[in-house]
Amino acid sequence: MDQLQEKYSRLGVDSAPGQEDLQEKIELDIRGEALPGTKVDFSHGDVNAHIPTPGALDVFIDGYKEGANQAYTEYRGQKAIREIVAEKLSAFTGSPINAGTEIIVTPGTQCALFLAMGALVGRGDKVAIVEPDYFANRKLAEFFDGDIVPIQMHYVNAPHGTAGIDLTQLEEAFKNGVKLFLFSNPNNPTGVIYSKEEIATIASLAKKYNVSLIVDELYSRQIFDNRPYTHLRAQKEIPESMVTILGPSKTESLSGFRLGVAFGSKYIIDRMEKLQAIVSLRAAGYCQAVLKTWFNEPEGFMAARIKEHQDIRDSILALLKTVPGTSARPTEGGSYLFVELPELTVSISDFVKIVRKLTNTTVTTGTEFGPQFTNHFRINFSQNKDDALDAIKRLLTVMERYRK
Amino acid sequence: MDQLQEKYSRLGVDSAPGQEDLQEKIELDIRGEALPGTKVDFSHGDVNAHIPTPGALDVFIDGYKEGANQAYTEYRGQKAIREIVAEKLSAFTGSPINAGTEIIVTPGTQCALFLAMGALVGRGDKVAIVEPDYFANRKLAEFFDGDIVPIQMHYVNAPHGTAGIDLTQLEEAFKNGVKLFLFSNPNNPTGVIYSKEEIATIASLAKKYNVSLIVDELYSRQIFDNRPYTHLRAQKEIPESMVTILGPSKTESLSGFRLGVAFGSKYIIDRMEKLQAIVSLRAAGYCQAVLKTWFNEPEGFMAARIKEHQDIRDSILALLKTVPGTSARPTEGGSYLFVELPELTVSISDFVKIVRKLTNTTVTTGTEFGPQFTNHFRINFSQNKDDALDAIKRLLTVMERYRK
Numbered sequence: 046m047d048q049l050q051e052k053y054s055r056l057g058v059d060s061a062p063g064q065e066d067l068q069e070k071i072e073l074d075i076r077g078e079a080l081p082g083t084k085v086d087f088s089h090g091d092v093n094a095h096i097p098t099p100g101a102l103d104v105f106i107d108g109y110k111e112g113a114n115q116a117y118t119e120y121r122g123q124k125a126i127r128e129i130v131a132e133k134l135s136a137f138t139g140s141p142i143n144a145g146t147e148i149i150v151t152p153g154t155q156c157a158l159f160l161a162m163g164a165l166v167g168r169g170d171k172v173a174i175v176e177p178d179y180f181a182n183r184k185l186a187e188f189f190d191g192d193i194v195p196i197q198m199h200y201v202n203a204p205h206g207t208a209g210i211d212l213t214q215l216e217e218a219f220k221n222g223v224k225l226f227l228f229s230n231p232n233n234p235t236g237v238i239y240s241k242e243e244i245a246t247i248a249s250l251a252k253k254y255n256v257s258l259i260v261d262e263l264y265s266r267q268i269f270d271n272r273p274y275t276h277l278r279a280q281k282e283i284p285e286s287m288v289t290i291l292g293p294s295k296t297e298s299l300s301g302f303r304l305g306v307a308f309g310s311k312y313i314i315d316r317m318e319k320l321q322a323i324v325s326l327r328a329a330g331y332c333q334a335v336l337k338t339w340f341n342e343p344e345g346f347m348a349a350r351i352k353e354h355q356d357i358r359d360s361i362l363a364l365l366k367t368v369p370g371t372s373a374r375p376t377e378g379g380s381y382l383f384v385e386l387p388e389l390t391v392s393i394s395d396f397v398k399i400v401r402k403l404t405n406t407t408v409t410t411g412t413e414f415g416p417q418f419t420n421h422f423r424i425n426f427s428q429n430k431d432d433a434l435d436a437i438k439r440l441l442t443v444m445e446r447y448r449k
Numbered sequence: 450m451d452q453l454q455e456k457y458s459r460l461g462v463d464s465a466p467g468q469e470d471l472q473e474k475i476e477l478d479i480r481g482e483a484l485p486g487t488k489v490d491f492s493h494g495d496v497n498a499h500i501p502t503p504g505a506l507d508v509f510i511d512g513y514k515e516g517a518n519q520a521y522t523e524y525r526g527q528k529a530i531r532e533i534v535a536e537k538l539s540a541f542t543g544s545p546i547n548a549g550t551e552i553i554v555t556p557g558t559q560c561a562l563f564l565a566m567g568a569l570v571g572r573g574d575k576v577a578i579v580e581p582d583y584f585a586n587r588k589l590a591e592f593f594d595g596d597i598v599p600i601q602m603h604y605v606n607a608p609h610g611t612a613g614i615d616l617t618q619l620e621e622a623f624k625n626g627v628k629l630f631l632f633s634n635p636n637n638p639t640g641v642i643y644s645k646e647e648i649a650t651i652a653s654l655a656k657k658y659n660v661s662l663i664v665d666e667l668y669s670r671q672i673f674d675n676r677p678y679t680h681l682r683a684q685k686e687i688p689e690s691m692v693t694i695l696g697p698s699k700t701e702s703l704s705g706f707r708l709g710v711a712f713g714s715k716y717i718i719d720r721m722e723k724l725q726a727i728v729s730l731r732a733a734g735y736c737q738a739v740l741k742t743w744f745n746e747p748e749g750f751m752a753a754r755i756k757e758h759q760d761i762r763d764s765i766l767a768l769l770k771t772v773p774g775t776s777a778r779p780t781e782g783g784s785y786l787f788v789e790l791p792e793l794t795v796s797i798s799d800f801v802k803i804v805r806k807l808t809n810t811t812v813t814t815g816t817e818f819g820p821q822f823t824n825h826f827r828i829n830f831s832q833n834k835d836d837a838l839d840a841i842k843r844l845l846t847v848m849e850r851y852r853k
Contacts, residue, residue: 048571049720056723086521093516102513109506109705112497116705117490119468152556152707156729167452184727301513301520303556303733316453319460322468323588325560329707329733 055187073399074391076446084405085436090380090427092298095350098338101299108334116330121318122150126336130306133340139279146311149318152328154263154292154305158185161259161288161307164316165225166191173218173226175210176415179233179261194218200235200374207240208232219254226251229261234383234414234423236376241275248280257286264379266347267296269355272377288313293339296350302332354380357430361437368441380427386420388449393419396447404439459591477803478795480850488809489840494784494831496702499754502742505703512738520734525722526554530740537744538712543683550715553722556732558667558696558709562589565663565692565711568720569629570595577622577630579614580819583637583665598622604639604778611644612636623658630655633665635782638818638827642781645679652684661690668783670751671700673759676781692717697743700754706736758784761834765841772845784831790824792853797823800851808843
């Protein structure tokens with residue numbers, strides 16, 4: 046196998062959310078009848094149930110009508126839009142952003158992550174990655190030939206108000222030459238939020254050991270139960286090399302426009318733009334206009350959306366409580382629940398495929414988020430509430446057929 | 450300098466089209482007064498002068514209204530859209546495409562190029578690249594740590610009806626272990642078209658020496674003077690590993706939607722999708738809908754557009770004829786002219802900056818397309834005709850001030 050064959054054999058997408066139709070047919074241990082019900086795809090949010098920010102389409106159309114000026118922007122995004130967004134994000138994160146030099150608009154936060162990793166990970170560089178964390182993080186580190194150093198997040202039994210990241214292990218990793226630490230906050234897939242102390246410690250350790258930081262704050266606008274949320278970049282002690290990633294694709298349901306931003310150290314943004322120039326030039330010009338609606342939603346829109354999602358979360362958690370052996374730490378931010386199941390007689394990978402076949406319900410395999418999560422699956426509960434509850438009931442009914 | 454610093458120092462964007470505002474201020478040898486006139490940016494086409502395909506916005510809006518199904522597609526693009534596009538492209542290129550396995554929709558043709566290069570170039574692989582050719586080709590090969598093997602295209606004195614690629618040099622390169630040959634047809638920046646014999650020879654040499662091929666046919670719908678155009682993939686003898694790239698961003702003026710496609714060998718498309726999954730997930734979902742207008746333009750639209758561009762080309766060429774020492778091979782396909790100037794007393798890089806300052810006219814430095822093009826600049830003449838002619842006149846007037 047040559048180097049590329051090997052690289053791409055590791056870079057699987059068959060179990061990635063939304064790719065299930067591409068899976069090769071395999072023999073499954075099917076037990077019992079199918080349970081009919083409305084199809085629910087928990088691999089991502091449902092923008093029909095939670096519609097895009099009102100006015101987004103109108104702003105897109107205005108952008109289209111603006112013509113050449115909006116179609117061809119600088120690679121880092123249109124200057125006027127960077128200025129609007131930088132101001133909003135400075136206020137949101139509590140730390141200033143220079144619109145000229147410290148922010149880039151990207152085709153989705155996935156691309157922001159890709160560019161940031163490309164800017165910071167060289168061959169053989171040690172990259173610290175949390176387990177569990179967003180499944181693409183490990184794939185990105187591998188793609189850029191980094192060496193992954195896993196950091197455990199003991200989220201289940203964490204002290205109250207903390208995410209449970211193992212800070213001793215993190216410092217040890219930093220001491221041993223880690224160059225970059227990448228993590229999401231709120232965490233994907235568990236929805237836990239890092240405490241103020243955890244964030245401050247990560248920032249000061251990174252400064253002390255000269256480690257670069259990438260923090261993915263994609264879900265930081267959807268915080269439940271009025272919890273405090275701490276932005277890494279607003280800390281007193283921060284490293285020189287740091288970038289924050291955010292976008293309007295989740296709570297705002299604007300995923301269909303593919304928009305993200307990264308903001309932080311000038312030299313990282315410069316590299317990201319150089320890379321963007323050969324990756325895809327820019328975020329779709331007309332789509333960039335939609336960022337004008339961001340942090341500018343109609344009065345009460347975000348609060349109502351958060352309330353709706355908190356309610357769906359609570360209903361699903363109440364349902365899980367009735368089934369012995371299942372559990373999930375209540376989501377603190379974002380739309381994910383990382384559900385632990387009792388021991389099953391089939392692998393989690395097969396179980397997910399069986400559930401899809403028998404209940405028309407798609408969930409994401411736990412092992413995508415770390416090799417040890419062999420009894421777990423992730424759901425994005427940004428769905429129609431009744432359909433979601435019914436789908437989880439069907440899933441749990443089928444689960445009983447495989448309980449060890 | 451560490452490996453990343455070195456990599457990014459080579460990956461410049463300051464002289465790239467559309468990035469001129471980011472250039473650091475430098476001392477220029479300014480001679481004479483500024484020549485006022487309408488600003489013309491020849492670094493890309495003007496979608497205000499040549500508007501997007503009629504109906505594109507309506508189809509986008511329909512896509513938006515379709516909701517979740519259009520917002521979240523498979524990474525390789527929505528199945529229904531792949532089917533429509535595969536059928537059109539099969540007919541256009543004269544060779545069948547399997548919509549399920551042999552085509553991927555990407556955020557722009559730039560991303561198609563990036564993904565194809567990422568799928569095919571490993572560390573130390575020899576990559577043959579034409580000089581002159583699209584400036585990003587070399588940058589992509591370098592980014593993926595390939596070794597560039599330049600192939601000369603003697604386009605100025607080429608035999609009638611040929612592009613002038615040095616096929617002896619190409620075979621020698623293939624013999625010496627080149628793994629991949631990447632080229633654009635029509636060529637960017639010269640606008641020349643490869644002859645049937647040139648294309649057939651490239652294909653059979655690639656088959657003989659087991660070389661992969663990437664052909665960028667971005668401008669293949671805009672052919673002038675009813676010339677014959679030969680699609681590489683329709684040749685009798687072709688290599689097993691081959692991909693063609695095309696998109697609606699040029700002649701169709703749909704660049705603001707960022708859409709491209711790549712089609713060819715299943716294993717390349719599979720790798721491209723795996724890479725797309727971590728690069729940007731997918732082309733913006735709502736934008737993908739716009740591909741329904743592609744190869745489905747209103748009766749006469751494409752013919753009229755080609756005629757308009759041929760007329761602009763002819764007017765610019767007539768103007769160049771009046772200025773001794775300037776020349777350009779007439780464009781055969783696409784909207785580019787690669788203009789050669791007489792010897793100047795300043796570098797081409799400085800000249801381009803001086804012209805921008807004195808005449809409000811942006812052109813692209815010849816050395817972006819190959820190091821030897823030190824007296825050349827490229828223009829995209831998809832502009833308002835009168836404005837374009839006036840801008841070229843101003844540029845040539847300023848040029849006289851620097852003639853050696």
